[in-house]
Amino acid sequence: MAVITFALGDIEKHISKDKFAELAERIGMEIEGITDRDISIDITPNRPDLLDFNGLIRALSYMSGKLKPDKDAYRLKEGTALRIKVSADVKKVRPYIAAMVVKNIDLSGNRLKYLIDFSEKLSDTYGRKRRKLALGIHNLDTIDASSGLVYGASSEGRIMPLGGTKEMSFSEVMEENRKGMQYKNTIANKAGLVPFLSDSKNVLSVIPLTNSEITKVTESTRSLLVDITGTDMKTVNDTANIFACSFMDMGAEVYGCEIDYGKRQVTTPSPEYRELRLRLYKIEATLGINMDNTSAIGLGEMMGYPGAQYGNSVLFYIPPYRVDVLNEQDIIEDIAISYGYNNIIPEPIFHPIAPSYPSQITKLSDFVANVALGHGFTEEINQVLTNEETNFTNMGISNPDKDKVIRIAYSKTENATMLRTDVLPSLLKSLGISTSEPLPQKVFEVGETFSINSGKVFENISLAMATEHSKATFAEIKSVAESIMGSLGMEYEIKAGTNPSFIEGRCAAIEVNGETVGFFGEIHPAVLNNFKIEEPVAALELILIKDIKY
């Protein structure tokens, strides 16, 4: 998602701000904010064409019926404006380029700003932070195109970066220029090749880092050269088409450029309407709306598709900027949008009577929670994300086996570096922040615990219970533990246990079929100190399901 901002004054030349907000929401874009000066709108990633002021106004004008679609709307001017030769080197690092020449363009007012915002946002989102796609916009009048341009790659070369005052080498751009430093990782390659575009005299841009100051575009520039480069041919050509349409909507003339890949030559852009057939029954099958040709064509027009009847189908002409529309299903979604989701009549689903089942985990968790509540313990639900300090250090475990812990690679918060192995640390942490509350405090949680052993991940369901008051003892928690085991109907044995979180000699292990499934006893005073608990605590930790089978 990308948020883009337009001045209210510019919008209101075309449409009132209330209507703008209403229609934008209707086509699925969210208004982020309206001030008395501008409107910010969140554009979903499937519609890069709407990051553009002209594209957005165009879409809303179709939706409101103010504009009727025309499959001849976007035509290039005759003749090739210039030729770009693609070198063998650049094919290894950033193989594709499309370009166009734009004449008689008016960039006054906010137009230049919108054009730059559009290309920045597009390269950031659709272009994956310029890695997949980047744009260069140049003042054509500053370029010597007489013998064509070169799209090449080299480890050496010089450019005066945009906004700079002196020439720099390519490597200086990457080390010292702000944009250079920001985006150099997108072209990292062993040979140190840096893509560039040049005319017979100068390097016009170091791609995708910076343009040259020489070709800088201002509000009074009337002719542009626009280049689009990237790693994916479709993305590059699609983007060229989106921009070509936008320039033509601004009233400018767009000329094609010939790209010479050596073995083959292509002309870009190619803003042509594509034909797609929509079978009417598919609308009903997908949306549940019965629809005839006329209404389907009318709804298509509201999305900017010219359409014509074709038997029991409609032939739609998909505009060149709608790069997201690839098949019938995509058109149906647009038909639903122009129809209005809230106008769709809800239809119940008929089906035979069949029972519904709770999940095994929900059933067991609810059962155990009810037993624990019956013992007077209050339920907690804690996060399973934790850190070593809470899960191990505070529990008196000094050398945990780190290979057996599910660990997070990168976390924005130091409280979340691993998944908990036990529930008890969560309970002790909560008792530690509750010392001002009257005692006794009795708490429990049924929740997920995690571990890993030789690459095998274990997701378990565990129960922990803790009772804190001046006379909390082994005997109290033993009674509870035996009651829980009894209500689970499990055959178990209680043996002397060793666990650093408990006082030695006051800790028992619960064994089922010879395997230790839990511990209970009196919490060690060192652990109480670590959690800042001031009264004795007796507690229990028990695995209810080891290694859940999903």
Place this chain on the structure above:
Amino acid sequence: MVRAPEGISKEESMLLSYLGGGAKRSMEDICKALGIDQSAAASYLEGLENLGAISIQRSKQYDIQLTEEGKKDIQEGFPEERLIGSIAKSNGLKISGSIDSIALGWARKNGWVTVESGTLKLTDSGKSAVGKAYPYRELLSSLEKEAGSTLIEKLIKEDKNKIGELSKRGLVTIKERNQISSISITDEGRKLLASKPEEMITSLSRDIIKSGAWKSSKFKSYNVSDPTERAYPARMHPSHRFFNYIRSVFSGMGFSEVEGPIINNAFWNFDALFSPQDHPTRDMQDTFFLSNPKEIDISDLEVLGRVRRMHKKGWKSAWKESLAKQALLRTHNTVVSVKNILKYGNLDSSVYPVKLFSLGKVFRNESIDYKHLNELNQLDGIIIGNSLTLSNLIFTMREFYSYLGIDVKFKPSYFPFVEPGMEGYYYNKEHNDNIELFGGGIIRKEITKAMGTNKTVLAWGMGLDRMMFDYVETSSLSEIYRNQVGWLRNFRYKKSM
């Protein structure tokens, strides 16, 4: 069971009998005779006094404490005395900063000094005061001497003003307190003592119940408004209760609950859902990738092949298995949904539609504040069937939300795994804003095909934590999961469920 006149306790009755002899008694007498401590005695006395059974004589007691300065002034003389002494010696004293202002103030107040052209001179009364006893000093030393004696009350009454001055000067502190000097029985008390004692039951016991002794005696009555200790019932966690409520609504609509693992590989969390491998949400910034385990193998090779083809065809770019193996914490429960499409996509046609939901934790690599948690709870649902439409999904969602009393509205939205995609929202009067409720749509044909089914799948996902604001009184989401025991004991529900 004890015998005691009605309305008084055994101890009170004993105390009253002790005073019944008629003699005035002191507190110490009572404590000694009854073998009780002062605070117990005071409480019985208060009770009896309220009944008018005894009369208590109280006297004033004074705690007198001379300050260090006070003690020094008795020894060395008050500053004003020392001042006139030195004026007398030198026959006049030039006024300068070295003269003690307190001494000067008092000397003038006493009329001992005058100022003549910048020099202090003694007046006649000043001259006669030199070397004589100073009344303030006399008073201070008698306060010290008589502290604790019977004279002190008289002294304090007579010299009230002067003592006030001494205490203001910080030479002495006097604290006054009331003390019981003697206690005697009243006529009312004698009557009470004479009244026929009755059998009173204070606490019911096994013996009393079994023997039937209760038939012949009364129960000592309690003061029902006396404060008692607060009881804290064990409570279910509010989110558990809320989730069960949501579960009950969906199961009432015929949905079964399914589960899936929290730890997944990117293959199930992203790739199987048609999320392109270079999509920003697959960034370390947003997703919790794991360092142990780093990777989880994709076990179903057939599905792997189909997903690979789906990506190559759909995104027209290379698809790397190594990226799909990356281990992570699920970012949405749609991962459970897609696994169940695989599991339930090819059953006997009579079982359709299959209606499933899963409810559990999902994870986002976020910085945490009162509004944002990195561990959230989500419910994802799917309906797998033969001829399902968007209008069926709208129906299902409307039913669910109308049960919760929410008037849901729909609008288009984009999620890579559905088409058409939609979002449900409602208008919140309090915030004057549309609040998002769920995202959903029809699972893309590309995905259902990769999961090996030709069925249509309706799907949606909803965050549950924020919904709790309507049901649980709380200032923040983090408060709900902080589990401060006081909060767990005291939070209130805003709505029944």
